[in-house]
Amino acid sequence: MDATYDAWAGPTVGELGELVVLDRIVRRLPAGAPLLGPGDDCAVVAAPDGRFVVTTDMMVHGPDFRWAWSAPEDVGWKAAATNLSDVAAMGAVPTGLVIALAAPQDTPVAVLEAFADGVRLAVDALAPGCGVIGGDLSTSSAFTVSVTAFGDLEGRAPVVRSGARPGDVLAVSGELGPAARGLTRLFREGVDAGGEPSRDAVVASGADTDPDVGRQRRPVPPIADGPRAASAGATAMLDLSDGLAIDAGRLARASGVTLALDEASDSGHVIDEVALHGGEDHGLLAAFPPGVPLPGGFRRIGVVLDRGDADLVRGGVPVPTTGWDPYADWDGAAG
Amino acid sequence: MDATYDAWAGPTVGELGELVVLDRIVRRLPAGAPLLGPGDDCAVVAAPDGRFVVTTDMMVHGPDFRWAWSAPEDVGWKAAATNLSDVAAMGAVPTGLVIALAAPQDTPVAVLEAFADGVRLAVDALAPGCGVIGGDLSTSSAFTVSVTAFGDLEGRAPVVRSGARPGDVLAVSGELGPAARGLTRLFREGVDAGGEPSRDAVVASGADTDPDVGRQRRPVPPIADGPRAASAGATAMLDLSDGLAIDAGRLARASGVTLALDEASDSGHVIDEVALHGGEDHGLLAAFPPGVPLPGGFRRIGVVLDRGDADLVRGGVPVPTTGWDPYADWDGAAG
Numbered sequence A, B: 001m002d003a004t005y006d007a008w009a010g011p012t013v014g015e016l017g018e019l020v021v022l023d024r025i026v027r028r029l030p031a032g033a034p035l036l037g038p039g040d041d042c043a044v045v046a047a048p049d050g051r052f053v054v055t056t057d058m059m060v061h062g063p064d065f066r067w068a069w070s071a072p073e074d075v076g077w078k079a080a081a082t083n084l085s086d087v088a089a090m091g092a093v094p095t096g097l098v099i100a101l102a103a104p105q106d107t108p109v110a111v112l113e114a115f116a117d118g119v120r121l122a123v124d125a126l127a128p129g130c131g132v133i134g135g136d137l138s139t140s141s142a143f144t145v146s147v148t149a150f151g152d153l154e155g156r157a158p159v160v161r162s163g164a165r166p167g168d169v170l171a172v173s174g175e176l177g178p179a180a181r182g183l184t185r186l187f188r189e190g191v192d193a194g195g196e197p198s199r200d201a202v203v204a205s206g207a208d209t210d211p212d213v214g215r216q217r218r219p220v221p222p223i224a225d226g227p228r229a230a231s232a233g234a235t236a237m238l239d240l241s242d243g244l245a246i247d248a249g250r251l252a253r254a255s256g257v258t259l260a261l262d263e264a265s266d267s268g269h270v271i272d273e274v275a276l277h278g279g280e281d282h283g284l285l286a287a288f289p290p291g292v293p294l295p296g297g298f299r300r301i302g303v304v305l306d307r308g309d310a311d312l313v314r315g316g317v318p319v320p321t322t323g324w325d326p327y328a329d330w331d332g333a334a335g
Helices: A018-026 A072-088 A109-126 A178-189 A199-205 A211-217 A225-232 A244-255 A273-277 B018-026 B072-088 B109-126 B178-189 B199-205 B211-217 B225-232 B244-255 B273-277
Strands: A043-046 A051-060 A093-103 A132-139 A144-152 A169-173 A236-240 A257-261 A283-288 A299-306 A312-314 B043-046 B051-060 B093-103 B132-139 B144-152 B169-173 B236-240 B257-261 B283-288 B299-306 B312-314
Touching: A018 A109, A018 A132, A043 A093, A043 A132, A051 A072, A051 B093, A051 B132, A051 B144, A072 A093, A072 A109, A072 A144, A072 A211, A072 A225, A072 A236, A093 A109, A093 B051, A093 B144, A132 B051, A144 B051, A144 B093, A144 B144, A169 A257, A178 A199, A178 A211, A178 A273, A225 A236, A225 A283, A236 A244, A244 A257, A244 A273, A244 A283, A244 A312, B018 B109, B018 B132, B043 B093, B043 B132, B051 B072, B072 B093, B072 B109, B072 B144, B072 B211, B072 B225, B072 B236, B093 B109, B169 B257, B178 B199, B178 B211, B178 B273, B225 B236, B225 B283, B236 B244, B244 B257, B244 B273, B244 B283, B244 B312
Parallel strands: A093 A132, A257 A312, B093 B132, B257 B312
Antiparallel strands: A043 B051, A051 A144, A051 B043, A093 A144, A169 A283, A169 A299, A236 A283, A257 A299, B051 B144, B093 B144, B169 B283, B169 B299, B236 B283, B257 B299
């Protein structure tokens, strides 16, 4: 670990012990407004709708992030943002997060504090009013964060992946491409002579201040557009975590349809190769009935067709809809 | 790893890939009855009460369990049981679990299948009708399980730690001691000549069939007694995860009272040293107004007094209420 992050100094979690560490983290997290917050066996959360949506996602040092490329604040931001995006993709409004975190005993407490700052910054920016209403602190040889997020549907039906119908308009909200461009630059320039992730190389190459690298570290999902899409009558929706092509494939198979991307000239929104195959921007992909004014930041990128031979086509040509598998593809490195 | 567990053989998660592994796990998990189950960005769960309770707990190979001492089924059972117990301790009925799991790539898929079997067995035995309604599958150098559990209060107020009043009766439900006795035996007899956890030593010593070791591996929390206590008017309650003394200390400080354990002759329930200081049985500790018939498996162990100098006393003598800190106490070993 390069010493260029201020957070990587000071007393460790093993030196201070769980209670002190917990106290120092909790005060930095967004509190939200649960009916009952941390301190009991459970938190109590309002579910005015009589239902709640829930999603969970685990991030592990190595396969999911590298300390040489992401500061602890970035990891906190991303852990919150990706889960908030899954809530939004159902058309729900985020109502709370719980976070389980396991850190090696030699981790400086400042790293956990910076992580908590990142969570707070993301929640304040993306889902103000939401908060961290519970959690668990453990120890592990691998820094691991598991976030579970909740949301309220406000009386609306959940927007699932399987509802797209032929004739619907296909639309996206949020950015397409920057996170993947940032990751590509980190893999190319953020490594040392041996190919290992290096904070020094990130700084020396200028990648550290590249806005695309910034988006890789801190994606900005259009959370408010999830409920907007549901209110506008979206027939299907999902979070773009693995790239437009892979996620469009999921929506197409679940709905039993084929999705056809516009040629660039149709709508003016150019879906380039990075947008098509690069993930981690956490935009929203949705289908809307024809004629519905697209809400918020949504823009048309195509149309829903009767099921053909392919999940996704452009100009009549099938677009591959497969990709990243953490079990098959992770090389075991951390850095 | 000794080869004495059948699960530790066959194709690995890295060889089969995420989708195949997921399919093989999900079919073994209890489905429960969510409004919308796995397959979308979120599950949707009913919250008929207009609120829900939520708790999360992470278990990591090394600090939290050893493969030499616990089979994968045991780990699945315990991960479910401990979280269900936290739900019960609020007076709520469990309504669902989400599970995030990260396994090393060389983990046999059979291990994950056996883990799923353990979750199912625990849910079927302890909270029938509950189910696993979502999850996430990742990879890590350390086998890690993060469970988040939900419950419904059925219109009752949540039973918190801070409500005990002087004059209340102090009572417990569930077992006190076997899990700690089992752990003591594993530390003493379940190790090789170098002191390392050893499956062969567990078998050779006879510890493998010791009922106390069985309870260490698969605690049997009295889940149904949580809602029963709430209905009976319990003023305070918590899950006995860290031993009666430590957890009584938490209840006493939260409520601003002192708890006085009966002398053995008062109630006939002998609280021995193992019951007092041994954890992981996940019984329930609760305070009830005087005169209330104790529900379910609850039996009196003491009384609530005005706050004095100590959290917990017996025969007028203070009982220490401190203990295990995972950051300070884990020695870094796995096994």
